[in-house]
Amino acid sequence: MLDKSYRPQEVEGKLYSRWMEQGAFACGRNDSEDAFTIVIPPPNVTGNLHMGHALNNTLQDILVRFERMRGKDVLWQPGTDHAGIATQMVVERQLAEQGITRHDLGREKFIEKIWEWKEKSGGSIIGQLHRLGASCDWNRERFTMDEGLSKAVRKVFVQLYKENLIYRDKRLVNWDPKFHTAISDLEVEQKEVNSHMWHFNYPIEGGDGRFITVATTRPETMLGDTGIAVHPDDDRYKELVGKYVILPIVGRRIPIVADEYADPEQGSGAVKITPAHDFNDFEVGKRAGLDVINILDENACLNDTVPEKYRGMDRFAARKEIVAEIEALGLLNKIEDHTHMVPYGDRSGVVIEPYLTDQWFADAATLAQPAIRAVESGQTKFVPSKWTNTYYDWMRNIQPWCISRQLWWGHRIPAWFGPDGKIFVEETEEEAFAAAEAHYGKREELTQDNDVLDTWFSSALWPFSTLGWPDKTPELDKYYQTDVLITGFDIIFFWVARMMMMGLHFMDEVPPFHTVYIHALVRDEHGAKMSKSKGNVVDPLDLVDKYGADALRFFLSASAAQGRDVRLSEQRVEGYRNFTTKLWNAARFCEMNECAVPEGFDPFTAEQPVNRWIIGEVAKCEAAVREALEGKRDGYRFNDASNAVYSFTWNVFCDWYLEFAKIPFQGDDEAAKAETKATAAWVLDEILKILHPFMPFITEELWLTLGAKRDADLVVSDWPVYPDTAIDENADAEMVWVQDLISGIRAVRSEMNVPAGAKIPMIFNDGSEAHKTRLENHWNVISRMARLESKAIDVALPKGSLQFVHDGATVGLALAGAMDLDAEKARLDKEIGKLNGYITGLNKKLGNEKFVSGAPEHVVAAEKEKLAEADVKMAKLKDAAERLSEL
Template identity: 65%
Template sequence: MLDKTYSPAEVEPKHYDRWEKAEAFAAHVDSNQAPYTIMMPPPNVTGSLHMGHALTFTLQDALIRFNRMRGKDTLWQPGTDHAGIATQMVVERNLGKEGVSRHDLGREKFLEKVWEWKAESGGTITRQLRRLGASPDWSRERFTMDEGLNKAVRKVFVELFRQGLIYRDKRLVNWDPKLHTAISDLEVEQKEVKGNLWHFRYPVEGEEGRFVTVATTRPETMLGDTAVAVHPEDDRYKDLIGRHVVLPLVGRRIPVVADDYADPETGTGAVKITPAHDFNDFEVGKRHNLPLINLLDRDARILQAFEIFNGDAAYAGEVPEAYRGLSREAARKQIVEDMEAAGLLEKIDPHPHTVPHGDRSGVVIEPWLTDQWYCDAVTLAKPAIEAVETGKTVFVPRQWENTYFEWMRNIQPWCISRQLWWGHQIPAWYGPDGKFFVAETAEEAQAEADAHYGRAVELTRDPDVLDTWFSSALWPFSTLGWPEKTPELDRYYPGDVLVTGFDIIFFWVARMMMMGIHFMGDVPFRTVYIHALVRDEKGQKMSKSKGNVIDPLNLIDQYGCDALRFTLSAMAAQGRDIKLAVNRVEGYRNFATKLWNAARYAEMNQVAMVAGFDPAKVNLTVNRWIVGSLQQTSAKVTEAMEAYKFNEAAGALYQFAWNSFCDWYLEFTKPILTGEDEAAKAETRATTAWVLDRILHLLHPLMPFITEELNEKLSGRTQMLITDAWPEPDSSLIDPAASAEMEWVVSLISTIRTVRSEMNVPPSAQIPLVLKDAGQTASTLAERHRELITRLARLSDIEVTQVEPPKGSAQAVVEDATVVLPLAEFIDIEAEKARLNKEIGKLDGEISRIDAKLGNPKFVANAPEEIIEEQRERREGFEAARAKLTDALQRLG
């Protein structure tokens, strides 16, 4: 017997353990079933489950469970990412509490500490994924630093190097002066700061008293200026193009160059160019062959002597003594004072602007000129672009293809080296003269070096490691055993779908496409499903600083895993962010409770699965109707899941299970189950059991725990739901006549209930129903289902007539009949009209206030997008409520 209430805390671990022990998640490489593959985006080994994880892994798991039930050999490949910077920071913080730094330990001992930490704490995220009900093949779990993946990384690096697609170069990178490493754009956070725009005058060489005024937000970089750029069509400066100005404080001559980068409409139209400390200036410098002057050391302090790079030549330059060793901030202050003292500070304007910060260190990121390893992403991107253009890989929704193309067609060289200790160490070794030897092993590099020098030499390995995205770019094939030719690689590559967020289209999706096509000769996945962001209920991005972060594990503790999963699925409309409110999860917890109570009701009424039950042979109209309705729902859910329309699948299931089955069918069949007709009883019990069983199957991908529990308790089978067959729709089981008949009854009762609610008719009042101008079908059905209609609509009588309705009646139309409810003796008609008019007036006022806001150009220009969207949604809600009240008022008229 089912317990009175459903207890997720007891049920969820029980069934997860049962699934794992039964190896229900396993892929079978020797199976003759069609394979279906999803590569899990490997969460950081440092991570813990957040709401973005909850969404993406719920959707992936739903797809895996759906396809597993459809008889496919599913591989959901799990694993975790070593997360270079994040992991190194965690371990360094832990060491710091003991008063030890990684430099105290040395590289080898420090890495031992990282591996120890990984062994103790690195499994947090995978344990939490189990709580979410995720069903990947855990026996195949991989880690981006395990030996197999390490081998794949080394081979890819060496092959790309030998093909000329990996090279060493001196370019600008995002440099973190606190962590002392280059970081990717993904790890840079743009923050709005209140700054200034300093206007400096640079003297024109050979023209006493003439100056070119430049505006800058970073006075400290002027020491490294190597040009001033003006627009070629800017008449103010045409005569200066090709001439020189004198760089103040330094005295160096720098040219005036013509470049479209200078905007005549912005500032003074003249721009100082510091190629070694600004990404845009770097490109201008390349176009005009300008020298690059590096001002800063790795701590972002002014150097004792400039590092000047001009073509292949490099030499030192004199740094004015007053600035040597100063921090960026101190140098800025000193330079502004000195420029003012020299009479060369024209003005200072307050200027809010965005400044890049390291998302982990929190410090201002410096564009810094360093020697790094690069990958020729431009060459690798070409076939990856073509693959999407020709439809080998399709994005869902399709508009994300434009984002992909925009980035891929403007791709820059990819800086793949990081100045860290934790990660895949670059397989390059340096000889005594600085020449490097790239090889998969130290022995191979040594052999190359000895042959090159003609003698045995000592080599030093490059201390840098590879960008985390480099190893994760290989994930779709390295996890399957590449570079070995494994059965898994042959069977499960390419994958069917990648499910991920839009924020890593550039950083991960694009790089997997490039590497997959280059090394495997085919795309890594056929479909890329891009899901939206999970925001708070007001549409704001969740962040600790705003205090609006919702912890998925707390929601699972409070409402159960199924409620959270169903909520996220129901709200996962393509192209629309999820505005998550806790009361939505509570609402779907109530859905789970409704399902549980329906199962208990069935159990108490001796409803049980009947062996050999054939739904095609049921006779009662109400049973033929629910069987057919189930087939329509099955078709909708199947189609929606195939199209990645998770919200439509959830909506169809909710509508059928809660409304059609629980609210209508179970109510319609109560008189049958308590009646005297034993044949009708038996058929209805068997139908109820069969339909409930099918509901559990259809709901399983979205609500795995409660469905598995009810399956175990009610079905009488040992077959677990997770590996049972999906209820494929069968249109032959749809009886159009039975569907039309019962839907008419549902529509009539629903209409009467709506009118009663709108008119404030007391629930206990038994009111009469008059069906006016009813056609033959309506008259017949009203008579046939008189008992049902009067009971469920709380009516005293049903009369079919052509006579005009009495005064004070509410009216509505249901197909070929006018529904008339004489209410004069149950409510005060005039008072009800007054109440409705008052409510309509209130809503008119709310709508007008919102219209005034949205019609205010200042509000629309300055308010955050989520606030504007919230106002629009509120207006839609008020409009819908007003329409209902207006309909009610018209019914009384």
């Protein structure tokens, strides 16, 4: 027997453990040749579940549960990423509390400490995904530093190196002066900073006191200037191109070059070029053949290439000293207040420097070509399609990929240096020594490169390394190519594109997935991006604790419209908790009325129109959900699927069918009663099946509690399949006619403010014989649900009646005896007057330019919404008043 209320806190953990014990999520549970594979975007081992994870994993789980129920051999491959810099930082911070550094321990001992931390504390996000209901095959959980995945990483690095697609070079990278490593663009956070723009005068060589003015936000970098660029079409400087200026403080001659990078409309139109400390300047320097002078060390202090007084000085201290010296030399033109974006390390919190250093690079431009063609040919498509151009823009302008990191935690680069600096790249140390011996003719000492690989390098192999590659495993053969990748737009470049490059290169030109579904951001209720600094971050587990996992999941799926950000509304999450309550109460109603599916019951032979109609509605609901989740038309439409099952369950089944069913339940027709009880139980079972991918916990709890004999748990039950005859158009037309009649009467009662308990006479005129038959057959339902006292057919309307047209017939409602018409007219006049004042106030407020331009966007939007709602209400009140005036 069902409890009076559903308590998710008591159910969710119990059911998840049951599923795990049964191996319900394991791939290979059935021998279907039709496989369906999704790889989880591996969360950082240091991470905690946030709203982006909750959305991403909910959408994956919906597809996985749906396809599992459809009989496919489903693999949802889980795992975590070793998260190089983030993990190293966690353990270094713990050591610092003990007064120890990683250098005190040494590399091997430090890495041992990280593994110890990983085993004890790492991967807490996996347990949080369990709470969300994620049905991954957890027995196959992988970690990007597992030996199998490390083997794949070494194989890929060595092969690409020997194909000349990985090389070592001196180039600019994003350098973190705190962690002493190159970092990726994704790890750089751009922050708006109020600072200054300094304008310096550089003397023109032999110019008799002439200057060229340049501007900079980083005065300290001027010590590394090796040129000045002007636009080739800028008439002000044409005569100066090819001449030199004398670099102040340093005294170095640097050339004036023509390059389109210089913008004649910005500042003086002349730009100082520091190739070693600015990415754009580096490219200008290459085009112009300028020297590249690195003036910083790994701590972002000035090195020995600068004048002696500045050597060893911190970059920001040097900034002040350089400005003071420029001013003392009479070369400071002006200083302006200036707001600009400054790159910070998202982990270290320090300003990142473009830094010239030896690093390992992948030839991304060559690797990108097959990945571009795969999307152009339709082998892989993006949903929504607008992200295709984003992908193309980046891939067609891709730069060499810096794959090395100056960290200790990660995949150590399989490269060894000989005594003369020659590099030997092999999968194992033994193979490297063998290659070196073959080269030198004797055994020589080798030193392995200290650097590790960018985390994205190993995660780029995720779709096939997790399946056992480079070994030829049965899993690789069956589950690759994977089906759909669900991820956020922010890692299209960093992960999606790189998986495409690696997958096509190493898996016989087969892309790693046929569809990339890009979900939107989860923002706060006002549409602002969530951030700790704004204090608007919401922990999804807090919502799970409060409303249950099903309510949060359903909110996320119902909100996941393609291309539209999700605005997190706790009120809406609460609303979907109410949906679980509605479903629970409907199940209790069926249970109390002894609804059950008898053995041998065939719903498609039902005779009662109301039962034939609801069976057809079930089939329509299933078709809508299936079409939206299959992704064949317009991609995956999670919101459409969610809204279809929500609307059917709440509006059609609960609000209409169960109300209709009360008549046979309470009647004397035993055959109609038995059929309706069986149909109600069957429909409830079908709802549980269709709703399960979205709300797995409550549906499973109801399935197990209500069913006396179930062949299997709902999680592994079959998805519904219905015959073409499931929809009875005649029954559909008949019951829709009844619903519309009831709805029309209810609308009039509401508009006219008829007391809820008042029963009123109805007059039905000019209807067809078929309409009259329907009215007669369903009078018990119509009279009860519309609160009618009596019916009369084809008679004159009494005074004080209000009428409306229903499917060609005239329906009259005798209101005079059910309410005080004069009092109602007075009430309406009062309501209209009061609302008119409210609307006038809103219009005045929104007409105030100061308010509209000064108030926060969400406040203005809220006022506009209030006005729209008030206008709708006013129209209804005036319509009601007009109707009353005619009585």
